[in-house]
Amino acid sequence: MPELCIERRHSLGLAAAREVAQRWTHEAETEWGMRCRAEPGDGQDRVFFERSGVSGCLTVSAGRFDLQIKLGFLLGAYRPQIEQKIRANLDELLGPSQGA
Template sequence: MADIRITQAHKLPHKKAKAAAQKVADQIAEEYEMNAEWEGDVLKFKRSGVSGKLTVSDSEAHIEISLGFLFKAFAPTIEQKVAAKMKKVFGAKA
């Protein structure tokens, strides 16, 4: 079960929405040292203690993040940072 769930509406064409999702993933991967790979329209990411997926549809991007025990204390901070990144990347052109 995910500890963090964020949905961000967008009005981007599908290709640009996937590029935006990749940008969010790249930023998160760099900050939290994660690996990420696409499976269709779902970008799955993982590292020790953190896993999740970013799903892109025609009108929204939805991210779910599951945190291990040691990261649960940082859930509010992580959620705030990820929500801000998603709003910036997906909402900027919406």
């Protein structure tokens, strides 16, 4: 099963990162048809998401977004395009990449 691991550093702090994660979750649900479940934590939050052919977890902390995605067989063929779209989406939400 193809996997994507995208890590993004940011300087937003936890409160602002949580707001960005809420926007990301809303987009995942409305635009990509994902079912999302948030699990808030003390130092980090997790958002689990899934739909047919895709599952994963977004981990949000004061300084990082870590996105782990498993693609099903059919979507695996589109891995490069999916990764490019997700990176562009994170750039829009977080600003240009500050490294991994």
